[in-house]
Amino acid sequence: MIRIIVEHTHSQFGRDYFRVLVRHLSEALEVKGAWVTELLEKEQRLKSYAFWLAGKYVDHYEYDIVNTPCAKVVESRDCLLVPENVVQLFPLDPDLTPLNAVSYMGYPLFDENRKVIGHLAILHDAPLHPTKEQEAVFSLFVQRANAELIRLRTFEALQERKLRLSTLISNMHNAILEVDELGFVSMANPASCQLLGMPMEDLEGSLLFSHFETESSSVLRNILKNAKNPSVKENSVAIRKELNLYNTNGQTIPVEASFCSYWINSELFLTILIRDFKELRRAEQRIKILEEDSQRIGNIASDSILGECPAIQKIKDDIQQVAKSNSTVLLLGESGTGKEVFAKEIHHQSTRKDKPLIIVNCAAIPANLIESEFFGHEKGAFTGALQRREGRFSLADGGTIFLDELGELPLDLQPKLLRVLQEGEFETLGGNRTIKVDVRVIAATNRDLQSMVKEGTFREDLYYRLKVIPIHLPALRKRGKDILLLADLFIKKFSKANSKKIFPINHEISNMLLDYNWPGNIRELQHVIERAVILSKDGHLHLERFLPHNFPLEELENNNHTQINVKRVLTVQELEELEKQNIIAALEQTSWKISGNSGAAALLGIPPTTLNSKIKVFGLERPMPQ
Structure with missing residues (x-):
């Protein structure tokens, strides 16, 4: 019996050993089934490594140990023999009756610390009265199975650790x-x-x-x-x-x-x-650049283009088409028309949106540093170059670079920019290796580049290389009621930032906004709204204070008071007289009501106590009713 089992199992290891063991153990002992299990302690379940039953293998056999004879083996840590009536002794075991079990015998399996880690068991559909020889054979192969189970668990634990370590190393960024x-x-x-x-x-x-x-x-x-x-x-x-x-x-x-x-x-x-x-230095430089540029970017309307006028709608449509390509875009228009917002929108709609957008203001970089800023420098390239530094084009690799105020670019640097646009390559300042980059260029200027080409201050070949897709941005004064949309946006932005409640734009303010010429475009509108919100004390925007041509100095009448010329510098006395007349106008307009939302103090934007003090200083008295 031993020879038969040994002949079939001696060359097997691990799970294959258990499959051969249970089959030939069952056949040698002439019982219906045999199985080897692993104890899942937390789940209180037994999971079979191999199960031979009625002449075939049962795969993926797993069961709860509660109310089973196997539980007695685990709990007692000793052999359990049930020679007959096993169903009657364990009536709550759900598997014994379907298996037509009559008898059972099981041995616990231990690890090196004598902790139960599984068991080896047999069952039969007839009474089981093993001879001493059969018990000895069973005990012998229990020991062999115990040793193999320890070896298998150790091997699988090592394989698992090896796999985890290999996965960890393979997925490390370093x-x-x-x-x-x-x-x-x-x-x-x-x-x-x-x-x-x-x-x-x-x-x-x-x-x-x-x-x-x-x-x-x-x-x-x-x-x-x-x-x-x-x-x-x-x-x-x-x-x-x-x-x-x-x-x-x-x-x-x-x-x-x-x-x-x-x-x-x-x-x-x-x-x-x-x-x-x-990459670390690139990330640090990108963060620094983005921090420097974030105020400029944030100071324009929002992350998307706001506007409903036909010119803006056409630009929006153009951007949807342009963004899909990698072609160079040239944004043209007056200063303050929001070129950065349009550049940002092109980038965000492109396939490069998950890559960096690097913004460079060519007018803000000193002429002697602009090459280093664009293309980087090597250590020792010039006095003060204590370490190698990446340029803006390297930082933008894979993404987009926005060259604002491109008309200010020095003539001697323009050939290097042309090479990047044409070949996608450059050398760092002080370096001799060619660096290749994949960068989409968006340029912007408020200068007339064509006139500069004629004057010889801008290269003609660079001009035509930049002007692949020109987009002309309209001045704010040409955008009609878009002015009101932008003003409303700025009001919400600055009222939230300053924790102030500002009333919606009324008809009078709308007319002021639409009538003004806005030479500074969106930037000027933003600054006017910001000042009006910050200085508002009653929830109203007194734009007449901030729009130059709307301040009503010329409407003041003499009425035996100092004649004021608005086109010259005012003296202190004239300013005092102006303030006095302004207070009188506010008092008369409010029927001398001082406090409250409809009072003169609210109209003037000062506290009621301050207004009372000024009334006393100027010696003003409420006129007697006629």
């Missing part, structure tokens, strides 16, 4: 390289391949030092040399180092590397965790 004592790469994760631009099969087996600049390679050689020191056999972590590596495109990438050396079977290995400083 590059990880393992090298042997000669400096050859023995293992790499996908992030390393992406960083270096190499397939895994080429990277593994390559010489580590070949991927780094000369100075960085020397640092790596010294670290590996020190790790080989026979006196240092313990695993050790080196200090972090800032290095420079090359990718397959020849680009220099600044990185931070951490090192861990360890010995396995007298073999030295060095693991290097590499963090890409280039």
Whole structure:
């Protein structure tokens, strides 16, 4: 009996061993079924590794142990033999009756700490009275099954940890390289391949030092040399180092590397965790640039284009078509017409919307720094260049760059911009390697570039390269009732920011807004509304204070008072007289009512106490009724 079972199981391991075991154990003992299980302690269930029943395997057998003879085996931690009437003894076991079980015998299986981890059991459809020989055989294979179960659980736990570790390393954003004592790469994760631009099969087996600049390679050689020191056999972590590596495109990438050396079977290995400083510095620079530009961007209407006039509707339609392409767009129009908002909308509707939008104001950068700002510089390229710095075009790689005030670009830098537009490549200031970028360019200007071309201050070839898709933005005065939409938007924005309740625009204010010429366009409208909201004390916008041609100085009558010329500078006495007449007009208009929403103080935008004080200072008295 033993020989038969051993012959069939000696070459099997793990789950395959259990399948062979239960079959031949059942056949050798001439019982209906046999099975090996794993105890799921938290769930209080038993899950079979293998179950042989009535001449065939039962797959995926799992059951609750409560009210079963198996529970007695687990609880008692000892063998249980039920020679007959097992159904009557365990009437709540749902599986015994369908299996026509009459008898049962089970043994617990333990781990190294004598904790129950499963069991091996047999059942039969007839009374079971095993001989001592059968019990000995069963006990022998219980021990063998116990040992195999411990080995299987250990193996599967190690495989699970290996898989988890492998998944963790494979999904890390940082590059990880393992090298042997000669400096050859023995293992790499996908992030390393992406960083270096190499397939895994080429990277593994390559010489580590070949991927780094000369100075960085020397640092790596010294670290590996020190790790080989026979006196240092313990695993050790080196200090972090800032290095420079090359990718397959020849680009220099600044990185931070951490090192861990360890010995396995007298073999030295060095693991290097590499963090890409280039992306980190790009991110830091992008954040800085976005912080610098956020006020300008936020100071225009909103993230989308607001307007209903025909000109704006046509531009919206054009943008939907333009955004889908990668062609250069040139935004033309007066200062303050919201070019950044339109550029932002083009970017957000494009396939590059998840990539950076870098905004550059060409007029705000000193002429001697503009090349460095555009294309970056190498360490030592000029006095004060203490480290390598990415330019705006590198930061915008994969995304969009918006060149505002392009008409201010120096003539000597225009050829480099033309090269980027045509070839998508440039060299950093002080560098000699060509850098390729994929950037969509949106440019804007309020200058007449065509006239500048004729004057020789703007390159003709650059002009035509920029003017692939020109979009002319209308002045605010030509947008009709869009002025009211924008004003309402600004009122809501600034009233919320200043925690003030502002009444809706009335007919009088609407006329003021529509009649004014708005030479500063949307920017001027925004500033006027902002001042009006901040200085409002009664919820009303007194725009007559802020619109130059609407202030009613010319309407004041002499009435035996000082004659005021609004076209000259006023004296202190004239200003006092002006204030006095303004207060009298407010008092007469409100029938000398001081307080309340309809009082003179509210009309003047001052507290009632202040108005009472000014009435006393000017010696004003309410006239007697006629």
